[in-house]
Amino acid sequence: MRASLNNMDFIDFHTHIYPEAIAARATAATCEFYDIQTPYIGTPEEKRRVDSENGIVKSVILPVAVLPKHVHSINEFTRKTASEYPEFIPFGVWMEAYLAQVGTGVSVVPVDPKLHN
Numbered sequence: 001m002r003a004s005l006n007n008m009d010f011i012d013f014h015t016h017i018y019p020e021a022i023a024a025r026a027t028a029a030t031c032e033f034y035d036i037q038t039p040y041i042g043t044p045e046e047k048r049r050v051d052s053e054n055g056i057v058k059s060v061i062l063p064v065a066v067l068p069k070h071v072h073s074i075n076e077f078t079r080k081t082a083s084e085y086p087e088f089i090p091f092g093v094w095m096e097a098y099l100a101q102v103g104t105g106v107s108v109v110p111v112d113p114k115l116h117n
Helices: 023-034 044-053 068-084 096-102
Strands: 008-015 056-061 088-090 105-107 114-116
Touching: 044 056, 056 068, 068 088
Parallel strands: 008 056, 056 088
Antiparallel strands: 105 114
């Protein structure tokens, strides 16, 4: 199904997905933190299905890192997932503490977050 309003496509401009192995726990922790409920788990495949069912043609993926040591792997997951799901528009995550560990500047690009020393 493709929904439109005045011939405009729908884009979900703020969404989170997680690797299959941690999706249920990460989504539950987020729901607990914000005191909300959701019927979703948060996997990329589920996001694709829900988007398709609701006429959403693109989703901006905004990764979340809780600890600086996870920034690189989370950005890699997001980049890799977006290459497998062309309807996902990836953004990168960074943390000041992570930046202090690896360099002095950051350039976050939707397709490929790059760190510079």
